[in-house]
Amino acid sequence: MKVLKFGGSSVANSEKIKQVLSIIAKTSEEQKVAVIVSAFGKTTDKLLAGANEALEDITAAKEILELIKELHFRVIDDLIIKNKKEVTEEITYLFDRLISIYEGIFLLQELSNKTLAKVSSFGERLSSYIIAKAAKETLDATHKESRDLIITNDEYLNAQVNFEVTNKNIAIFFHDNQHKITVLGGFISSNTAEETTTLGRGGSDFSAAIYAAALNADELQIWTDVSGMFTANPRIVKQAYPIAEISYEEAMELSHFGAKVLYPPTIQPALRKEIPIRIKNTFDPENFGTLISNDPENGNEVKGISHIEDISLITLEGGGMIGIPGFSKRLFEALSVAKINVVFITQASSEHSICVGVYDADAEKAKTILDETFSIEIYRKKIKPIIVENDLAIIAVVGESMKNYQGLSGQMFSALGRNNVNVRAIAQGSSEKNISAVINKYDAKKALNTLHEQFFEERTKQLNLFVTGVGNVGERFLAQLHQQKKFLIENLKLNIRVIGISNSRKMVFDDAGINLENWKDLLENGEPTSLDNFYIKVKEANHRNSVFVDNTANQAVSEVYEKYLKDSISVVTCNKIACASSFYNYKKLKEVSKKYNASFLFETNVGAGLPIIDTLKNLVNSGDRIHKIQAVLSGSLNFVFNNFDQSSTFHNVVAQAQKEGYTEPDPKIDLSGVDVARKILILARESSFKMELEDIKKNAFLPEEALNTTNNDDFYAALTKHENHFQDIFKQANDKDCRLKYVAEFVDGKANVGLQHIPADHPFYNLEGSDNIVLFFTDRYPENPLIIKGAGAGADVTASGIFADIIRIANK
Structure with a gap:
């Protein structure tokens, strides 16, 4: 026998229920099935909203109820033909009961837990009855009230199951029941006085597990709107993917830390009987989903990453705690009496502090209670007043095989540290199946993606x-x-x-x-x-x-x-x-x-895309010392002086250099030598020398008028006006069979930049186009320098240099 549970998203409307019925039909071909269903869509939330509204406005409450009623009758019209009159009468009766309850709430001005349980039970009572009747149209199906089978104590909203009685009831009913399909409502139960109770948050999953364990089912299937338990929340981590197989303990850890596909108590009854649990997607039924069992196939050492938001960290600390027994007992006892759930615990080995994580909604209450509990110690300054930090999240890395791999904690915290995710507290169980960290809620998305990349996307x-x-x-x-x-x-x-x-x-x-x-x-x-x-x-x-x-x-x-x-x-x-x-x-x-x-x-x-700085860093880092640097570092000035002669004007060559992207937007930065001075300054600093820009001697070749301009138009006009000046500069070099190069030099802690006459036997002489060249004279290269040469200007090569730096970061 198999037990199939369908959540609210799976039975939200007629079309989805048709898909559920097809899954039930296929499964029941081979064996009997028990089908546990949740309320349609968000029906339970709406029922409770209507009950709360009834305290103030019965008309508004009835309007909410009317919307719920419309959905249910629409499903009846779409799915039921043979027994429509019978079903319509029963559902009408149930809604009349709801109206009476709402009116009672309004008249008595009271909404007790008992009444809330009764109101919230109607979602599953309605859905299970309608779906059972829809299944009966074509299949051998029947309906059974869960309230007749699951017996609990008197805690109406979070009832504790009496398993001895419940298991006996379930066994007797299913032994006598000859139908292949039995549809039951999840979440609902009753006490020994036959009053309605509910199983609390995640109660439908819990109901399914109770039935599976009582019936010794071959498999418990949880049908939902995702294809299993994922490596992380797929809404936050787009690269997350379903986990094929996982152990009970791993599933419990992940569900405890926010994996909403499964509610933690669900696993307990099935775990005791070692019944496999499979998470399946109603809307992709052929997908394998996730199999939860006692002996899953080994996979990644980390099975999943999960998180809980809206956490507060409460810290009890003080020197007066050291060596004094009982502080932990009093702390947890006080929180337990106040029904405050502790979701995270860590304690310093020095016994100087204890940190616990609670939900934000409980934080203020917890502080008040603990300040009172430890009021004497606080008054005597043996401990500090309770410290509360809000807006936090817990992120957990889970995997049963983690204990067999060294360095996982280091990988986790290194990855978070690289991305500026501050860890406020850490907890790791002795079983090493879970490493948990408290972080700022703001960083939760980044942390999840960072850790998922670290453990599941290492190749990308x-x-x-x-x-x-x-x-x-x-x-x-x-x-x-x-x-x-x-x-x-x-x-x-x-x-x-x-x-x-x-x-x-x-x-x-x-x-x-x-x-x-x-x-x-x-x-x-x-x-x-x-x-x-x-x-x-x-x-x-x-x-x-x-x-x-x-x-x-x-x-x-x-x-x-x-x-x-x-x-x-x-x-x-x-x-x-x-x-x-x-x-x-x-x-x-x-x-x-x-x-x-x-x-x-x-x-x-x-040098734009040339590996000049990177090479220099490698020299320095490996212990070499820089004695001298000689360089042509301006691709724009090299382009200008390689193209300027008697047949051209200086103005036109500079304009061409700017048009082709070799100069800065303001070409005066290049031609004044400021740009080259900055470059040799950077190389000097990367060589471990302390130097300022004003320390660099600049031998300007531009006329004062050009240097003093404030915009490009005036600058170009000054170049035209002083064309003879530039022709004289060219002639002086040409007469010596030299070429003009704007050279930067750094020698023994001093630097200068300026135009030089370069003879034919110099390495700079044949530097063409916009190329750059750098000569490094070092301890290891004292006479024959290390030379780097290539294109040193232009949008494409500069962009490629930026690109290369991006890849360096990726490889870090």
């Missing part, structure tokens, strides 16, 4: 990007991301999503990832932006593995890096301003990055 890592600046570099960066998405997933097991995009006017966000095929249209129709608003949106999104990407050359943007890093949001930037600001700010950003475990990468600050 997700990065969530927030991109500001979509000019030349930003646009190419997004295009490269879009182009490489499939490659990254298939070859690097890396899923990079762009969650937010911003320019100087608008911003757009999508938690599921922005479609990079039409991001321009989405951004154009986005909301107004500011640096603060964009940061707030990023913080509110609270995604794991978050990265802020700055594709601008804007100083104001560079000034917000610290805020992102302090929230453990990595920063990738081609903007040189931050790293070339004061040495104090540069060091602080580095320190904050390290402290909050957030990467701060700026490879593209020097």
Whole structure:
């Protein structure tokens, strides 16, 4: 025999009940079945709402009841033909009883637990009767009242089952019952005085388990609207998937910590009899679902991750507790007497403190009771007043095989730490089947996704990007991301999503990832932006593995890096301003990055996509010392002087360089030498030298008039006016058979930048186009320097450098 339980979502309307009937029919072909059903949809909630409304307004209560009645009669019209008159009369009688109860509530102005139990029982009484009659239309089915079989004590709303009497009743009834299908209402029961009682939250599941255990069923099937127990809540973790097999203990742990597919007490009767429980999807009946048994097939060492929200942490602490017995007893006894459920316990080994987790709704009551219980110790300052922290959540990693694997706790807390999820308390049972942590409720979604990725998606890592600046570099960066998405997933097991995009006017966000095929249209129709608003949106999104990407050359943007890093949001930037600001700010950003475990990468600050900074870091980290750096670090200036001669004008060559994306939006930054000075400053600092921008000697070649302009139009006009000046510069180099290169040098702690005449035998002489070149002279490379050479400017190569930094973070 099998016991099938169908929840409210499975019997919400006629169409869904038809699917339930087809499942029952198929199952009953081979054996007898007991079918336990919940109330239709949210009927029980509506019945209780009507009862509470009846205290104040009987008319409003009857209106609620009328809506419930309409649903039930609609189901009767759709599903019942042969016995419609009989069914209609019975259901009408039940609703008349409900109206009488509501009127009694209104007249007496009293709503006791006894009455609440009676009112709430009608949902299952109605649904089980209608479904039984619908099944009888085509199948060998009958209906039986659960109140006749399940006997409890007198706690009307959360009754305790008398299993001795109940099991005997069930055994006798089913022994005499010859029908293949028996439909019973879940949740409801009665006491020895034949008064209606209910089994509390999750009572329909519990009813099903009671029947399964009493009947020694071959299997208990819980039919719901999902395909089993998932590795995590699929509404929060989109990558979660059903667990094929799981043990009773694992299922209990997961259900205790919020897996709503199953209610924890459900497992107990079935566990005692070792009856397999299968979670199935009513709307995908062919899906295997989840099998809960005593001996599941081994799978992942971690079976699932679950969580409970709306938790408060209550802490009892003080030096007066040390070595004094009885504190724990008094604490738990006081909470027990007050009927406050404790969902989490941890105690310091020093006996200095005990922490317990309770639901937020019980927190204030718990504090009042415990402050009173320990009032003498608090008055004598032996312990502190009770400490309460609200708005927390408990996250639990569950798996029976976890005890056989080393380092799982380390993986869990390292993953949370990398994503700035602060752990307030930890508990781990001696059986090592569950590691629980109390965290801020705000971080629950991020924590679940982080841990799911750690334990179930180790082959695919997700990065969530927030991109500001979509000019030349930003646009190419997004295009490269879009182009490489499939490659990254298939070859690097890396899923990079762009969650937010911003320019100087608008911003757009999508938690599921922005479609990079039409991001321009989405951004154009986005909301107004500011640096603060964009940061707030990023913080509110609270995604794991978050990265802020700055594709601008804007100083104001560079000034917000610290805020992102302090929230453990990595920063990738081609903007040189931050790293070339004061040495104090540069060091602080580095320190904050390290402290909050957030990467701060700026490879593209020097050499665009060339691995200059990365190579320098490797030299320094491996113990080499930098003596001298010589470099052509401006792709734009190299492009300009490689294309400028007597047949061209300096103005036109600079304009061409800007048009092709080799210069900054303000080309004077490049031509004044400020950009190159920033780059050599960054290399000096990365070589472990303390230096400020003003320490760098700049040998300017621009006329004063051009240097003093405040906009591009005036700058270009000054270039035209002083064309002879630039032609003279070219002639002087040409007469010496030299080429003009803007060179940056760092030697023994001093740096300078300026235009130089480069002879034919110099490594810089044949540097073409917009290429950069860097020569590192070190302890290991004293005479023949380490040379890095290649394209050092342009939107595509800069974007690829940003891309490379993103991948470095992914590989961290």
